[in-house]
Each structure stands twice: as structure tokens, then as C-alpha cells.
Amino acid sequence: MSKFIKKNKIGLALITLGMLSLFLGIHRGEHLTVAKKSNIICLECIGIG
Template sequence: MIEICRKNLPAILLLLLGGAFFALGILRAENFTVFTKAVNLCLECIGIG
């Protein structure tokens, strides 16, 4: 187990940092911006404007 952790230390650190960023993003309500964009038809995405 320790060997696995040692071999994957950068991945573990990035995973933890990513988790912290993700949680901070939710605290800042960034997911609401994503949600608002995603539930409305994105005219740019479909090539209208």
C-alpha cells in the first residue's frame, strides 16, 4: 500500500488538490454558471451565432 502511494504520489496530490478546487468552485457557485449555460441552447455551439 505504501509502495503504491509512493509511486503515485504526484497523482494523489493532484487528485486532492483537484478535489479541493472542485469544492471551492461549488462554494463560489461556479457550477450554477455551468448549469445555466448547459441547460440553455448554446447558439455558438451549434453554429448559429
């Protein structure tokens, strides 16, 4: 296991940073904003909104 960690330090750091960013965005409620905006855009595309 230690060889794996030594060999892939940058990759593990990037995965950790990505997961931290994901959880921070969920905590701040950004997923709701994205869903709301995507629904508006979709409704405009099909001509309902």
C-alpha cells in the first residue's frame, strides 16, 4: 500500500481536493442553484418557459 501512495501522490491529492470541493458545494447548497438554472434553460429550449 505504501508503494501505491508514494507512486500516486499527485493523483491522490487531486482526488482529495475534488472530493473536498464537491462536499463544500453540497454544504453551500450550490447543487440546488444548478438544478434550478438547468430546469429553466431546459424549459426555454422546448418553449414552455
